[in-house]
Amino acid sequence: MRVGESVRRPDGAAKVRGRFEYSSDLHAPDMLWGATVRSPHPYARIKAIDISAARAMPGVHVVLTHKDVTGRNLYGLEIKDQPVLAHDFVRYWGEAVALVAADHPEQARRAAQALKVDYEVLKPITDAEAALAPDAAKLHPNGNITRQVKIRHGDQSARADIVVTGEYEIGMQDQAPLGPESGLAVPEQDGSVELHIATQWLHVDQEQLAAVLGLPPEKVRLTMAGIGGAFGAREDLSMQAHACLLALEAGRPVKMSYSRTESFVGHVHRHPGRLWYEHGADRDGRLVYVKARILLDGGAYASSSTAVIANASCFSCGPYRVPSATIDGIVAYTNNPPCGAMRGFGSVQNCYAHEAQMDKLAAELKMDPVELRMRNALQTGDKLITGQTIDGPVPVAELLKSIAAMPLPASGEGKGGDVDLTKLPGGVSNTTHGEGVKRGVGYAIGFKNIGYSEGFKDYSTAKVRLFTKDGKARVEVHTAAAEVGQGLVTVQAQIAGTELGVNDVVVLDADTNVGSAGSSSASRQTYITGGAVKTASEAVRDRVIAMARAELRAPSGLHIENDNVVTGTGKLVVPLATLLGDEVIEETREFHPRQTFPLDAETGQADAHMQYAFAAHRAVVDVDAELGLLKVVELATAQDVGKAINPQAVEGQIEGGSAQGLGLAVMEEIQLKDGVIRNASFTDYLLPTILDMPPVRMDVLELGDPNSPYGLKGVGEPPTISSGPAIAAAVRAATGRPITRVPIRPHDLTL
Amino acid sequence: MKVACTVNGAAREADGVWEGESLLYVLRERFGLYGSKNACEQGECGSCSVFLDGVLVCACLVLGGQANGRTIVTVEGLTDASGLHPVQQAFVEAGAVQCGFCTPGLVVATHDLLQRVRKPTEAQIREALAGNICRCTGYAKIIDAVNLAAGRT
């Protein structure tokens, strides 16, 4: 179990056997089921709530409204603007208004339906631009601008010979983790509560819960339950506070588990946006300036909007040398569903725009699009538009070269009778045998930050324990970090195993009995929690070596290998178990990466980010332009991961991330009408199936970042950034149509 | 109402089942077999796949009452308590499991495919698993896992 090996997941066997306990599988004797009463209006004033009918329904034990929130009825990751239960206004369709706990989930659902709320329906603001109008209703006390980011870099009056402009629109994507929001709250005699929950960050949940429950943090204990995917959807509170309130009131354990429909209103989404761009270049294709206005719809509450707009702005130009930039990023409150974190976090939206612009420039200059990108490729030591000098490997040209050099898939042209329909747009629906199908190839590259930014304190804590069990050395690793599926449990075990030379490594369940790990987001955990496990393991190792030297008068240069303390030349000094005896060696360490700084409010200049990661994609598509059908034939990608701690897991992240990018490009969109979600189900919200996702060719580079543990870079998000824009470019190449909006709809191909 | 059926070889009975309860609910909340998953409860994701009298079905689309007198095999019943079925083993080895929420359904569906077609082509694999959504893996390693299992069974 060493760093660099494709080690199998320790939780794999339980997962394939159906014996891994997810948060929706939890149960306790005597437990009740919670249900949520939700607003049927995107914007309304609550005039009165009548709980009597709900309370009288069979099996009902508790009904709660805002009056029963025992602490502060406001929470939020960055701005505390969201009520646990709405009190005066509801600001989006599906906002939580009241809670019910009953013996059977159906009883709880029916009681929730019976609860009466008297609303004064108001006209919702469902467009971000309209929210900015001076006469728009103020949805929050400070107005409708959640945050505005200004970047002013270089010569603000720069002019260029070649100018291209464009306007782009991105739809609202859902993370759609398969595991529903769910958990079990268990009240204790002393008024405290124990919550078993699937979350991306235990400690930030604990902090927010303590405030809304009016309890000291030590009275709100959290244990991680199995997580069925996250992708940003589990950063904010969903049912956590609701289940705790119900359980504390009922004096009995309460389980809540959302249906898929409820899940669509139970978590935030990827921000939809409109982006206006102007690129200026010289006649050789070198960028002179970029001007952009990026407007994201943040929906009803802030969630992590302020950080998302910072990313959208900082990475707005793509990984290119841009001497002058004028960027205005705005995220606004509306009465649409709240938006926040999703894999790629602001860098996905802008990549569609900057890559479409690069293709437009290439066309204008009659230049090869890859060549144009190479000519402007960012390199180590260059200044970003935020003024930060980018260090470490910056393999933009290398990644582009790699994808351009990969062989192309065989032509999909129909050849008479023996056509494999599954390979054509429309599949076995027998829509075409190849006639009318056009192929296109497109390229895209993107980048983003790894870890927290703008001075947000980033760290993780790890406790590593070494002792003897059944005559053999064993290591236990304990952190609060969320295993969301990415393989963090495996990575933690690999790192401890590598640093301590021990074969038996167990990663304990995450809980709040150990210090914070930060969230499983921003592609940061392998770096930050991995760094904490490494540091704590090194501290344990130092003590073991010191012990060996003191007790055995052994020479210096000892290390541990294969459960033995050995000399520098690998000669056995003593088996680790013999040396340890009954001794337990335990060390807890925090790992802090280098510091970042907030963006300047007027110029957006700062060393705002800690590490940058890059990925490039080439997409090949077949389009049936007559019927409006398209099939992604192949994705090819190259990504620098610094060091692949677990190569098989890295491949899985790249394939899965690319698939989520494909989803936004060609099918995934939460469809809203006047603030109401029209497709809150897997029947109507389309996710890529195994028939939609093509094979992925990949080139994984390990260029080694001098600043990070083992030289690694965050892996999870970059593949989600560039795959979709490459597909959009390929569709443009196939059809000659502008394709300025994603997801691409049938009529975008035909009309 | 009362539901009596055979699940994973054992006779099981549940009393007081509400008429609207799905087989999935009965398996999970009444029999404590949480291996079949509840990602959509609408027949779209395949995470609840089980065998009903040997036929692959979405347990969320079958009423609990319809299971009366019938035989059900869930993911927990594919192998005895100790070992892994070759399909399960292949999913672990191929890296086809990330969060794993889709995995029980995919394991059952793959089991069904390999019973019908010993060495499926890639097109057959894709067609057979088209009703199973995985949000994490992008499916490449799932195809690897099916091929690996097919080579061994």
Ligand code: FES
């Ligand atoms: S839960 Fe049955 S198909 Fe999705």
Ligand code: FES
């Ligand atoms: S592994 Fe997470 S849904 Fe498939």
